Structure formats: C-alpha cells, structure tokens
Amino acid sequence: MLKNTKFVLELYWINLKGATMATNKKISEAIVKIAPYLDSKFPRNVVSICEKLNIQVSETKDLPDNISGLIYKDGTKCYILINAEQSAGRKSFTIAHELGHYLLHKCKLEQDSEIISSAKGIDMNSPAYIARQDINASSSKEYRTLETEANNFAAELLMPEKEFLKQCICQDSIDDIANYFGVSISAATIRADRVGGLYFL
Numbered sequence: 001m002l003k004n005t006k007f008v009l010e011l012y013w014i015n016l017k018g019a020t021m022a023t024n025k026k027i028s029e030a031i032v033k034i035a036p037y038l039d040s041k042f043p044r045n046v047v048s049i050c051e052k053l054n055i056q057v058s059e060t061k062d063l064p065d066n067i068s069g070l071i072y073k074d075g076t077k078c079y080i081l082i083n084a085e086q087s088a089g090r091k092s093f094t095i096a097h098e099l100g101h102y103l104l105h106k107c108k109l110e111q112d113s114e115i116i117s118s119a120k121g122i123d124m125n126s127p128a129y130i131a132r133q134d135i136n137a138s139s140s141k142e143y144r145t146l147e148t149e150a151n152n153f154a155a156e157l158l159m160p161e162k163e164f165l166k167q168c169i170c171q172d173s174i175d176d177i178a179n180y181f182g183v184s185i186s187a188a189t190i191r192a193d194r195v196g197g198l199y200f201l
Contacts (some may be wrong), residue, residue, distance in 0.1 A: 027153045030103040034157075043182025044158055046095040050080060055102060057095055059084040069094040071101050073109040078102055089184035093154050100153030105146055158183055159191045168192060 057080045069082040080098045178188035
C-alpha cells in the first residue's frame with residue numbers, strides 16, 4: 001500500500017468517479033436484474049445466484065483444454081458446464097461469465113437453428129450454446145464482442161468497482177485481492193489495470 005493515505009484517497013475518488021462514468025450501461029442493467037440475489041459478502045457465490053435463476057451448474061472433465069465452460073438451453077431450462085480441470089478462481093469467473101451470456105445474450109440461446117460458438121470436441125444435443133474458449137485470430141467479430149461483454153459482466157459481478165478499489169487500498173498485494181474476491185490473480189490484475197487499482201499496489 002502507499003504510505004501517503006491522503007494521496008491514496010484522492011486517487012481513489014478520482015478513479016472511482018471516472019470508472020463509474022465509463023461503466024457499460026448494458027452490464028449495469030444486467031447487474032440490477034440480479035441485485036435481489038446479491039449481498040455484501042465476498043467471494044460471491046455465483047452457483048447460488050445461478051440456482052435462483054433456475055440455471056443448473058455442473059462440472060465436467062469432457063471439455064477440451066481451451067474450453068473453460070459453456071452455457072446451453074434445453075427446453076425451457078439453461079445449463080452451465082464448467083471445465084473441472086480449471087482452478088477454483090477460474091471456475092468462479094467462468095460461471096459468472098456464462099451467467100453474463102444468459103443475461104446479456106439470452107436471445108442468442110433462443111435461436112435454436114444457430115450454433116453461436118463452434119467448439120471442437122463437444123457433442124451438444126442442444127443446437128444453441130455459447131462456449132467460453134480462447135480468443136484467437138480466427139475468432140469472429142461477433143464472438144469477440146459476446147466474450148468481451150460477458151467478461152466485463154463477470155468482472156463487475158465478482159469484483160464490483162467500488163469494493164475492488166477499496167480492497168486495493170486495504171490489501172497488501174494483488175494475491176490478497178484475488179483471494180478476497182475468489183478469482184485468479186490474472187483476473188484481479190486485469191481488473192486492477194482497468195479500474196485504476198494499480199495506483200494503490
């Protein structure tokens with residue numbers, strides 16, 4: 001932490017104000033929709049939130065290494081499958097990411113004639129699903145947009161901006177922050193970079 005507390009607090013409010021203005025309206029509205037299921041405790045229990053939305057979450061070892069998870073619809077119910085080989089922090093972010101697809105891109109899951117993301121090695125009976133996989137040069141523009149929006153939603157859900165900046169002041173390292181929010185160090189580092197938290201570390 002920085003020793004100059006006054007300077008830290010000034011930076012905190014400057015970055016908080018700027019980051020809040022830049023918050024994506026679409027993501028903010030999605031967070032508001034699930035606000036009744038959120039509390040002030042961290043890490044957030046994303047599985048519990050999904051259950052309250054009637055989304056079933058399961059782990060599987062059948063997903064390829066480059067697939068962290070996916071969401072699909074079967075009938076009237078949605079299911080999230082998570083790669084069991086991932087770390088706990090990665091799993092949590094992936095569940096939140098797939099929940100983001102459910103809230104932000106639900107219409108895509110309704111399009112039974114369209115496969116949103118083709119993933120080799122997955123044999124889904126449901127014709128419409130969205131998978132979280134590595135983005136590369138061959139990824140379509142639509143896929144990149146969907147993934148970016150879902151990632152931003154997951155970051156805001158698991159590491160709310162105001163609480164995150166507060167922890168950047170209170171905690172001693174990015175490792176401590178990641179542990180507090182129950183995410184990977186890489187996820188916490190990216191979040192810190194985007195909301196100005198690196199000023200405090």
